Amino acid sequence: MAKNSTGYYFLLPSIIVLGFTSVYPAVYSFILSFYNWNWGAQQDFVGLSNYLFLLGDREFWIVIKNTFLFAFFACSIEVTLGILLAIYIDRISFGAGIIRSILLIPLMISGIVVSLMSKMMLNKLFGVIPYLMKQIGFSSGFYGTKDSAMWTLIGVDAWWQTAFVFIIILAGLQSIPKEPIEAARIDGVSEWGITRYIRLPMIRSLIFLVILFRSIDTLKIFDLVWGATGGGPGLSTEVVQTYAYRTAYGFLQMSKAMTIIVIFSIIVALLTIFYHRVDRKMR
Amino acid sequence: MRFYKKHRHIISAYIVAFIAVLATLLPIIWVGMLSLKSKGQTFTRPPKWFFEPTFSNYSKIWENDLFTDTFINSIIITIFAIILSITIALFAAFALKRYNIRFKGAFMQWLIIAYMLPEFLFIIPMYSIYQTLGLYDAHIGLALMYQVHVLPFSIWMLRSFLDEVPKEIDDAATMDGCSSFETLYKIYLPLILPGITATAILNAIWIWNELTIALGLTFSNSQPITLGIASFRGYISIDWGGMTTGSIIAIVPMVIFALLAQKHIVKGLTLGSVKG
Numbered sequence: 171m172a173k174n175s176t177g178y179y180f181l182l183p184s185i186i187v188l189g190f191t192s193v194y195p196a197v198y199s200f201i202l203s204f205y206n207w208n209w210g211a212q213q214d215f216v217g218l219s220n221y222l223f224l225l226g227d228r229e230f231w232i233v234i235k236n237t238f239l240f241a242f243f244a245c246s247i248e249v250t251l252g253i254l255l256a257i258y259i260d261r262i263s264f265g266a267g268i269i270r271s272i273l274l275i276p277l278m279i280s281g282i283v284v285s286l287m288s289k290m291m292l293n294k295l296f297g298v299i300p301y302l303m304k305q306i307g308f309s310s311g312f313y314g315t316k317d318s319a320m321w322t323l324i325g326v327d328a329w330w331q332t333a334f335v336f337i338i339i340l341a342g343l344q345s346i347p348k349e350p351i352e353a354a355r356i357d358g359v360s361e362w363g364i365t366r367y368i369r370l371p372m373i374r375s376l377i378f379l380v381i382l383f384r385s386i387d388t389l390k391i392f393d394l395v396w397g398a399t400g401g402g403p404g405l406s407t408e409v410v411q412t413y414a415y416r417t418a419y420g421f422l423q424m425s426k427a428m429t430i431i432v433i434f435s436i437i438v439a440l441l442t443i444f445y446h447r448v449d450r451k452m453r
Numbered sequence: 454m455r456f457y458k459k460h461r462h463i464i465s466a467y468i469v470a471f472i473a474v475l476a477t478l479l480p481i482i483w484v485g486m487l488s489l490k491s492k493g494q495t496f497t498r499p500p501k502w503f504f505e506p507t508f509s510n511y512s513k514i515w516e517n518d519l520f521t522d523t524f525i526n527s528i529i530i531t532i533f534a535i536i537l538s539i540t541i542a543l544f545a546a547f548a549l550k551r552y553n554i555r556f557k558g559a560f561m562q563w564l565i566i567a568y569m570l571p572e573f574l575f576i577i578p579m580y581s582i583y584q585t586l587g588l589y590d591a592h593i594g595l596a597l598m599y600q601v602h603v604l605p606f607s608i609w610m611l612r613s614f615l616d617e618v619p620k621e622i623d624d625a626a627t628m629d630g631c632s633s634f635e636t637l638y639k640i641y642l643p644l645i646l647p648g649i650t651a652t653a654i655l656n657a658i659w660i661w662n663e664l665t666i667a668l669g670l671t672f673s674n675s676q677p678i679t680l681g682i683a684s685f686r687g688y689i690s691i692d693w694g695g696m697t698t699g700s701i702i703a704i705v706p707m708v709i710f711a712l713l714a715q716k717h718i719v720k721g722l723t724l725g726s727v728k729g
Contacts, residue, residue: 178546181548192601290696383722
């Protein structure tokens with residue numbers, strides 16, 4: 171390895187661009203979260219009062235609850251379904267390529283398109299799904315009522331992102347060496363036994379990685395919610411990022427919005443560092 | 454029955470696969486069919502599976518200036534952002550592979566944190582900073598801001614491709630008197646070209662589908678296609694033809710792109726930690 175300064179010159183452009191696009195705005199947000207800037211000339215230092223206000227704000231806690239509810243259920247459903255799918259499809263050899271390609275399609279669709287597709291299909295008057303459900307005697311308000319909107323979003327997110335888990339776990343399953351599986355089979359271990367006691371333990375670190383990626387991604391959800399419900403009806407589907415957007419761009423309460431997102435970013439950063447540490451240990 | 458018992462693992466696997474494929478494709482096919490229906494056929498009850506397709510929605514959407522502009526904007530922004538990210542990331546990945554960088558660990562940690570943090574942490578202050586700098590609602594401004602996500606991703610990917618190049622090739626180049634810059638573009642570049650292409654494609658998919666940052670940093674001149682499609686979702690009425698057609702137009706190129714980069718998608722999804 172060469173030990174001169176050339177390496178730093180090659181790294182410099184990245185440091186400048188990433189510094190400008192990440193460190194600079196993050197520090198800016200952090201500093202202004204101690205001010206009372208509402209997009210005007212007034213900008214006074216107010217100490218911790220934005221933080222104290224939010225901690226006592228009922229609306230903020232509803233939003234936090236919504237965000238974690240969405241992340242928990244969407245992530246659980248996607249991880250469970252994705253792993254099950256991967257286990258089944260791992261057994262297929264004929265046609266596996268095409269099945270894999272098809273199942274991957276939802277991942278290539280943007281959140282806004284997914285939200286609009288779901289809005290059209292679930293539309294109370296014109297949608298195909300309420301129509302079909304009515305034929306067999308069921309009905310749901312989907313995005314229209316406070317009780318069902320969040321669950322509808324979770325279901326739509328599962329349609330959209332289960333493939334993420336599936337494709338990674340499938341790659342993991344397919345990279346497992348054949349010998350221990352053959353040996354277990356000769357010993358008469360059932361197929362599910364092999365999966366439970368050999369395959370899944372061998373891809374433990376991968377399952378962990380997938381859970382962390384999905385949990386961070388679902389906590390940050392924005393485009394799907396913004397496109398489908400805009401946070402409504404009422405506050406029933408408002409999540410942190412839609413709430414921060416509305417506070418900043420709707421009400422121009424810039425400092426309050428920055429405080430919201432700073433608190434949230436600390437949670438995400440801690441999760442990320444935790445992941446990075448464990449990931450390095452597992453390798 | 455004996456046939457079933459012997460092959461039940463395979464049979465159940467095909468049944469699961471069939472259901473999953475159906476659940477994936479039906480919504481897309483349904484929206485595709487809606488986009489080919491004329492206005493009168495859209496809401497017939499019961500919904501029709503067979504009908505005479507019309508392409509009027511597709512010819513109409515290209516007459517919509519708003520949609521056409523956002524489509525072109527997206528192409529421009531995607532090209533800008535990819536050129537920027539691949540060039541810069543190639544240098545960085547090269548530095549990380551070849552040189553003894555003292556704060557390498559911290560740098561990699563910074564990359565993953567920047568990649569993971571919620572978009573509005575950066576967008577809300579940038580909304581004000583960009584207006585001062587004249588980058589608000591500009592193609593280049595959006596392409597630059599996309600680097601917060603695309604650049605860590607590209608560095609990660611290109612580094613994992615560079616790591617596959619044997620060290621002996623590098624040593625040989627140094628002995629032949631290649632400067633570090635020459636080693637990069639004469640030796641490494643041709644070898645990892647497929648990796649660069651895959652990274653560029655995966656970047657393109659992400660940029661094409663991005664909405665959050667664009668919503669915060671553009672207004673009218675440089676809105677990308679995601680915002681063009683969102684605009685069909687009116688507050689009073691919904692433009693069903695525009696929405697279905699716009700959705701299909703946004704989906705198709707990305708699916709083709711994905712097929713081209715299929716081999717590297719798993720690596721992409723896991724930031725280079727898993728080989729597909």
